Amino acid sequence: MIHGRGDLRVEELPVPRPGPGEALVAVRYGGVCGSDLHYWRHGGVGDFLLKEPLLLGHEVVGTVVSYGSPDPSAPAAGTAVAVHPATPCGSCPECAAGRRHICRDTRYLGSAARFPHVQGGFATRIAVPAGQLRPLPEGLGLRRAALAEPLSVALHAVRRAGAVAGKHVLVTGSGPIGCLVVAAARAAGAARITVTDLLPAALEYARLAGADTVVRADDPADAGWPDAEHEVDVAVEASGAAAGLDTCLRLVRRGGVVVQLGMLPPGPTPFAGNLVVSREIELRGALRFDTEFDEALRLLAAGPAFDGLVSAVVPVAEAESAFALAADRGRSCKVLLDFGG
Incomplete structure (x- = not known):
């Protein structure tokens, strides 16, 4: 309580x-x-x-x-x-x-x-x-099944991004939800997944979840950062920080999709809105889930x-x-x- x-x-x-x-x-x-x-x-x-x-x-x-x-x-x-x-x-x-x-x-x-x-x-x-x-599906124990709710959140965020099969996906923030977004994007057929975070230990969990590249968010010289030649197609902001949203908007390609999943602090949040216009970026919110809960249980069982x-x-x-x-x-x-x- x-x-x-x-x-x-x-x-x-x-x-x-x-x-x-x-x-x-x-x-x-x-x-x-x-x-x-x-x-x-x-x-x-x-x-x-x-x-x-x-x-x-x-x-x-x-x-x-x-x-x-x-x-x-x-x-x-x-x-x-x-x-x-x-x-x-x-x-x-x-x-x-x-x-x-x-x-x-x-x-x-x-x-x-x-x-x-x-x-x-x-x-x-x-x-x-x-x-x-x-x-619970056959073969799924209670301990792993406890991930069903947060995995459902991640599945819904990836669904909000549209088709990600064959695409490069960026995830900012590798807390539990960010790591499960990695797993959800992998299950949806993403070709490459890059994850950013400030903490090396958190990035190791992202790698465990299936990330191809992990990047220190406070180290722009990190060789893993996407660049103009390797822009991402989809970005999911899972940190709930304005800096994470800024990263997503600056690294997604023209005409790409950014999904805001992390809950930003209450009140106004400054962001690079000019990029939404000049690059015609689609900025979408993602809240909770519905039928994804059943899909999450099937994925966890497997x-x-x-x-x-x-x-x-x-x-x-x-x-x-x-x-x-x-x-x-x-x-x-x-x-x-x-x-x-």
Whole structure:
């Protein structure tokens, strides 16, 4: 539970009772996301500020315990599942247009975007709509399946870029999401992937994810930087820093595509907008995901190489140390909380 900036607590809560259409899930693993770290360090994410204590977590997997009402179409009790964290309203113009991921009235686990806040999944037992459960494909264990939510984010960002097969893709930022963008672009057939970051350790995780070239972002003399002869076709900004967006706009070819995936700081952000005009660059945003969640589970089932991106598994009793580790990108990539059997 997060009670305010820097105030993270492990608390005893009543076991929830699932209502009609809901399932009780025994959570095993929960991935610590950048947004969870923002709530911990800053008391909010962008414009979404804490107004009440919030149970964090939206990257969760576990086992079905029971249902609030019989549902023969849902996974049986005892089934290992991943939990899709979004519940779109189904009736707004965005939902009607098939873009449920930008639903204006969605409920998202562990989010302060609305009040009362939507409580999250970092608990030993959670009650969620049965429609949010996804049985794990054969051969996919819970530990690796905990990457499904962030991989879905990456898959959606690559999809927003359009066809990347045979193209040169640049990714700025090699945190967990940036590394998974590398994996998603590789799965989509990218011919070459270049990744930039300030931290050598983070770049090694990008290489593990499938990057062809890694570059120190603070070293323009690095031989790996794309140049006029080898401009990139697509750039995905995954750092959430204005400098990363600037790099993408300056290195993408004329008529290329830049996808802004990282959440920039709140308020105005200066950027090289003149290049968007003079080079007719397409600048696109990418928010969350929808059906990519099912695709992510299939990719994870087929890709044991993803295991290397999980850098630590920490018991939930040591949650604060897990958050500190996840915030130190020089020592970690994806950190999981372990809620026990």
